[in-house]
Amino acid sequence: MDWNEDIFVSWCWVLLQFHINMNHSAQIRSAKKEVSMIRIGMLTSGGDCQALNAAMRGVAKGLFNAGKEVELFGFLDGYKGLIYGKYKMLSPSDFSGILTKGGTILGSSRMPFKNMRDPDENGLDKVEAMKHNYYKLSLDCLVILGGNGTHKTANLLREEGLNVVTLPKTIDNDLWGTDMTFGFQSAVDIATQCIDQIHTTAASHGRVFIVEVMGHKVGYLTLNAGIAGGADIILIPEIPYDINKIIKAIQKRSERGSKFTILAVAEGAISKEVAALSKKEFKKYMADYKYPSVSYEIADKIKEKSGMEVRVTVPGHTQRGGSPDPYDRVFASRLGAEASKLILKGEYGYMVGYQNREVVKVPLQDVAGKLKMVDPDSTIIKEAKMLGISFGAVSYTHLTL
Ligand code: F6P
Numbered sequence: 001m002d003w004n005e006d007i008f009v010s011w012c013w014v015l016l017q018f019h020i021n022m023n024h025s026a027q028i029r030s031a032k033k034e035v036s037m038i039r040i041g042m043l044t045s046g047g048d049c050q051a052l053n054a055a056m057r058g059v060a061k062g063l064f065n066a067g068k069e070v071e072l073f074g075f076l077d078g079y080k081g082l083i084y085g086k087y088k089m090l091s092p093s094d095f096s097g098i099l100t101k102g103g104t105i106l107g108s109s110r111m112p113f114k115n116m117r118d119p120d121e122n123g124l125d126k127v128e129a130m131k132h133n134y135y136k137l138s139l140d141c142l143v144i145l146g147g148n149g150t151h152k153t154a155n156l157l158r159e160e161g162l163n164v165v166t167l168p169k170t171i172d173n174d175l176w177g178t179d180m181t182f183g184f185q186s187a188v189d190i191a192t193q194c195i196d197q198i199h200t201t202a203a204s205h206g207r208v209f210i211v212e213v214m215g216h217k218v219g220y221l222t223l224n225a226g227i228a229g230g231a232d233i234i235l236i237p238e239i240p241y242d243i244n245k246i247i248k249a250i251q252k253r254s255e256r257g258s259k260f261t262i263l264a265v266a267e268g269a270i271s272k273e274v275a276a277l278s279k280k281e282f283k284k285y286m287a288d289y290k291y292p293s294v295s296y297e298i299a300d301k302i303k304e305k306s307g308m309e310v311r312v313t314v315p316g317h318t319q320r321g322g323s324p325d326p327y328d329r330v331f332a333s334r335l336g337a338e339a340s341k342l343i344l345k346g347e348y349g350y351m352v353g354y355q356n357r358e359v360v361k362v363p364l365q366d367v368a369g370k371l372k373m374v375d376p377d378s379t380i381i382k383e384a385k386m387l388g389i390s391f392g393a394v395s396y397t398h399l400t401l
Contacts, residue, residue, distance in 0.1 A: 058336015
């Protein structure tokens with residue numbers, strides 16, 4: 001080896017060492033990055049409501065502001081996105097300006113829990129597909145925002161070994177384990193506004209007006225909007241109504257000189273006769289049902305029995321639409337921030353709920369499959385009766401207080 005060759009070999013050696021060192025430190029850097037990076041999937045499922053975006057923003061800000069590297073995957077259209085691997089990467093800018101925006105930036109869909117175990121039309125096992133996509137993206141946790149059905153599937157995924165944190169959304173406020181769900185207060189505002197608007201026209205024409213309020217099988221929305229809007233009669237599923245008691249309440253108002261009556265009727269309101277049917281009888285009854293909804297049936301019966309003019313107003317999905325009210329903006333932001341805290345601490349398997357004015361974590365297995373309903377003996381019902389509101393059932397007596 002001559003002198004030139006010698007120098008060349010030495011240089012090669014130095015370069016090789018440099019390369020090995022660089023590679024090694026890159027590996028260390030990447031290992032460190034792996035440790036501090038968290039990968040989160042997020043989805044909104046079921047019927048939308050106000051403040052879904054505010055809640056997601058709360059989660060995202062909590063995570064992005066924690067000084068960790070975060071990869072956030074937004075699954076599109078609810079569980080569908082997780083099943084079929086349809087997602088978009090979300091960056092802090094996606095959460096800018098959405099605090100006041102209604103709907104959900106991720107889209108939503110209904111995927112009934114009872115069909116989750118059934119293969120799709122191409123034979124795909126949906127639960128296995130969700131697990132596959134979760135592991136493929138190396139997710140640390142799934143953040144799921146939804147109501148009752150959504151929570152059953154979220155709990156199923158938890159049982160299947162996925163890390164899950166959930167947030168309670170629904171205008172129905174029927175989720176067990178939380179005193180309040182976001183979307184509810186905004187919907188109360190809208191339903192109340194509807195009843196407010198009806199007042200003047202009902203008074204001018206001396207008519208009976210029925211405002212049909214959403215809420216599925218529970219009466220929280222109708223009860224609260226009914227009291228706030230000054231409804232004279234409130235019908236909720238938890239207190240089966242007697243049509244004769246309703247007529248009596250209307251007549252009593254006429255005798256006292258009131259020309260009009262306003263009823264706030266829950267879409268799930270039910271007569272005492274129907275409430276007494278067996279499951280099989282109820283199925284048959286519904287199959288033969290000729291009205292678009294219960295309010296129209298009640299309207300017909302009032303007309304028939306009292307001869308009064310009756311009108312029905314159904315605000316429907318407007319109750320779920322538009323911007324969240326300030327209460328829901330604050331509430332959903334708080335729950336979102338608390339959810340990010342659970343994720344950062346690695347505490348999974350919880351719904352972030354609200355009990356006795358405190359944000360709490362509620363085990364998912366306690367939430368899933370349970371419906372929260374209005375207690376007919378609760379103080380709010382007793383207070384409403386004291387205000388002279390009829391529930392179309394047993395009349396008010398102070399002895400029941
Ligand atoms: O659960 C929210 C809710 O708005 C209920 O109050 C209502 O019964 C239902 O969703 C309506 O569902 P959809 O939007 O699928 O018609």
